[in-house]
Amino acid sequence: MFDGPDPIGGPASGAEREVRTTCPYCGVGCGVVARVAADGAVSVRGDSGHPANRGRLCSKGSALAETLVPDGRLLHPEIDGQRVGWDEALDAVARRFSDTIATHGPESVAFYVSGQLLTEDYYAANKLMKGFIGSANIDTNSRLCMASSVVGHKRGLGADAVPGAYEDFECADLVVLVGSNLAWCHPVLNQRLLAARAERGTRIVVVDPRRTDCVDAADRHLALQAGTDAVLFNGLLAWLDDHGHRDAGFVAAHADGAEEALAAARADAPDVATVARRCGLAEAEVAAFYAEFAATGRVVTVYSQGVNQSSQGSDTVNAILNVHFLTGRIGHPGCGPFSVTGQPNAMGGREVGGLANQLAAHMGFTAEEVERVGRFWKAPCIADRPGLKAVDLFRAIEAGTVKAVWIMATNPAVSMPDAGRVRRALERCETVVVSDCIGDTDTGRLAHIRLPALGWSEKDGTVTNSDRTISRQRAFRDGAGEARADWWIVTQVARRMGFADAFPYESAAELFREHAALSAFENDGARAFDIGALQGLDDAGYEALAPFPWPWRAGEEPKMRLFGDGRFFTGHGRAQMLPVTAKPLPRSLPDGALLLNTGRLRDQWHTMTRTGLSPRLSAHVPEPRLDIHPADAAARGLADGGFARIVTGTGEALARVRLTDAQGAGTMFLPMHWTDRFTGACVVGRLIDDEAVDPLSGQPDLKRMPATVQPWRPDWTAFLLSRRALEPGHGGYWGGYWARRAVAGGHLVEMAGIGAIPEIGGWLPGLDPAGAAVEYRDGARGSLRMAWLEGDRLEACLFVAADGRLPPRGWLAGLLEAGGLDDGARAGLLAGRAPGAQADEGRIVCACFGVGINRLMGAIRDGRLTSVAEIGAALKAGTNCGSCVPELKEVLRHAHRHEVA
Template sequence: MFDGPEPAPGAPRVVVGREVKTTCPYCGVGCGVVATVTADDQGDDRVTVRGDADHPANRGRLCSKGSALAETLVRDADGGGRLLHPEIDGRRVGWDDALAEVATRFADTIAQHGPDSVAFYVSGQLLTEDYYVANKLMKGFIGSANIDTNSRLCMASSVAGHKRGFGADAVPGSYADFETADLVVLVGSNLAWCHPVLNQRLLAAKAARGTRIIVVDPRRTASVDGADSHLALAAGTDSVLFNGLLVHLHAMGRTDAVFVGRHTNGEEDALAAARADAPDIAAVARRCKLSEAEVADFYAEVATTERLVTVYSQGVNQSSQGTDTVNSILNVHFLTGRIGQPGMGPFSVTGQPNAMGGREVGGLANQLAAHMGFTVEDIDRVRRFWNAPRVAAKPGLKAVDLFRAIERGSVKAVWIMATNPAVSMPDAGRVRRALAKCPTVVMSDCIADTDTGRLAHIRLPAAGWSEKDGTVTNSDRTISRQRAFRAAEGEARPDWWIIAQVARRMGFADGFGFDNAAAVFREHAALSGFENDGASGRAFDIGALAEVSDAEFDTLAPFPWPWRAGGQPQARLFTENHYFTDDGRGRFVPVTTKALPRTLPDGALLLNTGRLRDQWHTMTRTGLSARLSAHAPEPCLDLHPADAASRGIVDGGLVRVTSVAGEALARVRVTDAQREGTAFLPMHWTDAFTGSCVIGRLIDDEAVDPLSGQPDLKRMPATVLPYVPAWTAFLLSRTPVKPTHNGYWARRAVAGGHLIELAGHGPLPDFAPDFATEFAPDGCAAINFSDAARGNQRTAWLRGDRLEACLFVSADGRLPGRDWLAGLLDRDGLDDGDRAALLAGRAPGAKADDGRIVCSCFSVGVNRLIAAIRDQSLTSVEAVGAALKAGTNCGSCVPELKEVLRHAVQREVA
């Protein structure tokens, strides 16, 4: 018998048929979602989702990931699913035992080695209330600032740049500026894939009022499709481009002298640094590897267009000079006074749903709660408000330094919440070694099998999306409610509850008597307004909600901060040209572009990484959806044709990628969208989905922004060589199977189960006995076909008439299509014709293969697209949408649809 607690306070009562408004758990757009729980024919709960038409961020739209949220709700622990019960050293225990063990281990470590010997590593996937309680425990009661967040990997440079320029971590504008600007410049932002709903709002503005769009990015991404021009500059030269723009605008008389004189400081020093770095258009073109005409046209358009919004994201932030690049962008807006007004301003779009909410409560190691820092006054203010015994007096360890400290042994206990640093951190091998030797690793997560979780001594089941209750803050400072609409699986509990229970057991009960998420929110709101004098105080203030009732919290509508006591929510900052600096003036910052942080050996390429359209972080959610997994079914390295040709690499082949940190195997896509001399590899794959393509194992942690602590993830030298396998194979299985051979494999979800692609060197392996251990003991019968002369091997495992798994191995690379076989896996039983076709490797009849998915929202594959284009004489994306619905939801597949149309038309003409 296990001593599980009563349901946590505030646990939802599931009402079948009731619509619940909540917020999407993916990117920083913060889209509103309406979730409905219905009952199916067997009486089981079934969830459907749609966009919330009333939410100001998305107005009813959802991207492919948001549309598939109902497909990613994990309901049990099978196949690496839900973590349902607390565990200590692999043993299931009750909550009381688990909480006591965490409290004892942390208290003992602190007693022996001091408060800085323990740490928390948290996540933008937490709700603000979770973040707040974790920060309060670590910084207020344990007395260390060793709490950092995976937002350090994506937004820290933006935070540091904003604080230098504005005096506060604050995005000036709102999403409405996308629709009122005349020119939007996307810098290091693939908005079409990473923030698709915002991209749709921008494209709608372009169609309605002619908004011009310029993309600044080394890669030709999907965002370029809707743009008027693309500057494919050399990696790491964004600050050169914007320094040159600053010089050009000043020379052309575009300085807003009144604004600069009254409301800023530092113009001359910034201009002097910019002139030394980028004196003229010719110098900028040479360093950025652009033509002078491209640079001149870009500068002219910025100079002559008043309403300018500069949107930037990870391409700027994830750099060892990210903070300086942010300030080079801010300098341009300061010089021209284009800030604080509709359709004007710099705009940082956030990677995670609650990266900003975490920063509001002190989730970063170099800040205290409510946008306070480590000044004597702020430390005292927080101490008095919390009545805390030992508020941290200095910044703690940032993410990279934190895991180095764990490796050294100076941090001896770490609690990791809602994130997977064994994959996502740079030098993931070092992170894994550090965690493996750490005396105490605690993990709170909703997923049972993660790369990090396998290294944890104590695993605590946390509530997931659909089960937890609280708030999140999106990229334009809008705070939204994330509401629970399902009861938590197993013994899962909200993160804030877990942390508060540990705090109580550590002797801090008086500071952690929260009854529900609303109580945490009230305290958070009260602290934000505490001794905060509006204009001369702190930017973040939601003191108006310090006394919100539980019922009011439950019905709270989305609103932007600040919302000061006695005032109204403020959608735009700096309208009065007052900044949160000591003198109220905005600060120009001198910027000098640095050289590449790492030496590029002969023959090496610069490896870049980032997101894909239909996947999220380490795929613990999106990897469960068959349709989301079908667009990019394997980890795929993008290479320019010249780089591929010089290395003997063919499109669709396999390559070995090697850096000083490690190596990986990946499929390759040869494309002129990639700049010559560079390569791009997505960030999402983990040990659960591939044999050897964890991006964190390829990128070292040596290059870090000195101000923000953000690691450089975009410019890692790597060699890329062909990997020519002696055999290829695939396995279709109802349950996930992890191959153990030393070659290549990648797994993805398909309808009814999983598809694993395999390849390797050496003699043709006999996989059948190995995989038989997965299936045969469970009452399955195996049927085999072998053609030794051709090097083919086929095995199928059946339970009665139902296909459980099938394996196809080939020495000549000829393997049957996967779609129709996956369809057999999804059936309840096979007939004689299906059995014969199964081992023959040929689909019965004229079964069409839909091909790789292009439109995930409506599951439209490339082969079906081509057939419809040919048979129905379709000539436009609109016609394709009318015929197949492809491209009519989130629109992120439209660039690919255009590409398919273009190639189909070319074939018809030929």
């Protein structure tokens, strides 16, 4: 168990205090110390005592305090857009769900929940739906990121349990990153890996079609064709056995199915030449990787969404596990398969049964398990079969068989594949309830009832990170408006539905104790998840609970690693090696189409409801950006910095173009984060169909969507700076583009359109053209510049140009922060230039310290900087989370090339 400092402080206000909590972003689960000043101002730093991050935070974690603003919060319950009291709202939810169940049965209702929920919230929701409504129609957005790992783990290990710990990154001699952009998606883990490389020579192999920033520090990059990971690992399995690298003792004593798995692997990938041909690699590359794997005793294979988000993700996970089973590389320091989670509590949600095919406490739907959980809960009508997984759930809503849905802390109208279909389904649904901390989301706009939930800094409970460490998330601020904890909201609805005796909870600690007790209930060691040692934890102990890994059984110590004793959680106690046959791409590729890949950016999170509030996080990639190989772009007439129109069978999008040979030929990459709140034409979920899913896990294939792309050439471009967040009235695929981001003091909207410049009033709702204080028009040149003032304070300014010549945004954006405009600023306003020489920061490269490309280039030039270390000494860039270091190196190379030229 982690032995760190005691947590201090709490949500009370008045005195300066510090509170230890957990970051709400990725599955690394970093510890955060939130410092609350006497005036309520918040600052954050990494918790040096937390075992996940040891004091480090990434750019997103470092900016958490910037996202604690009242803007955009849902503050009060609403029914049909009208504010109501909590009693009226809760009564309405209970009545509508009860009436629907009475008329159409329990299968007519559903919950769709989220890895953003705390474990206690998840537990209450799962218990209500499966134990007392009597349906298993509760699924989670973790279905989109982790479901295939769950299937692979359960088939091979017998349990949904990551074998190792983060320490294994530092103990390994070889770390293989498969479909994992660790440098951007889990930067703190990447820093731990890079430290091990520097200190003890750990070698890194990256297996990814893209040259991500992970490749910058890698010893080998296998840029295989998308979707061929299973071929590569089948080939490795066969090669290892053929060359005498089987751990015969381990296999004989602890693994079943080796011969069947090997036979399938040899049929699929009999030799290096076949693997190389199918993966699009050179034979020498494949052979060298196989030899290096064989020669290294301590190997950790890290995999993430590049493996999971596939129509054959479950099989690929088992192909990876097979290699570790064959060689006995599991359960010991520095070796094992390692699934890195995308969300902060994806694992905690699975512990309580958040997936539709789970029950609770890692139990399923066998008759014995159903009876056991039903008896523990005293549940009168417990679900006895799996419910609808995410894709099927929203199809059922569209078909009308699910008539009421409660969506908690997630945004499926953006994040689900075929998001257009999801929106149509929700528009038709009789009852849509959304509980969220954000007032305006794409999904919330479709809700009949909206319930304000607590946000990070206000919530109290636990989360479980990627290496099974359970940590406390503690409140250090009072809830905004009338917001309440998700578990409280669920509990109140359950009582109103007639289940008060089963939902007596008055604190998160009560829920945690029951969750811990269920994990140990009639568990003789056959179930991996067991935190029974904590079922008697009192409230003070819960408040002081320090991070620990599960299992933590009564009378034992917590276990950091599993399976080192060769005992697995399969029925026979042995690892199961499964035959895997790699499958071809499930979708046909039309002539001229490319494969569209989606994923995360370094400084953004999910649908930007939190990170989109931070100016410095929004400045690295300020607009939707399509990465495409220069050869593919040239063949289609696409220019760097221009616009592209992307078309698939389900939708269209507009995005800026970035030419990069880091993107493999024949493929494109488009980030997942933008929504209708931040762009008028680039919701990626609309581009991905929901036809290709893993048949075992139900996880959609989000990495290989056929798409065509062509130039989109607007007649004019523009930008708007405004203190208020405005959404242009034009837009969509029928002729307009806009993308909004936060800047200090307000918002910047980049725009472009076809045809004549629209009339300001209808185009920009909220701006009265008659109220502009200053204006300049040149009809012949297609130029328009306007500014709105309140006294001497700038409220908004608009610049439009038919020739694309627009001024830099930096100085103008700075005027929004100014208390008032002096004579010089007023004189330079419509020119878009400061009256004196003033440097523009430019695009942000280092989000942690707000270092832009222009300042960076100037420092390199003037200071004759030649290394990242020298940049760090001069500007601090790259000295915190380090995720910008590969880009800093590229900027250095660019600067020196031009200097030589």
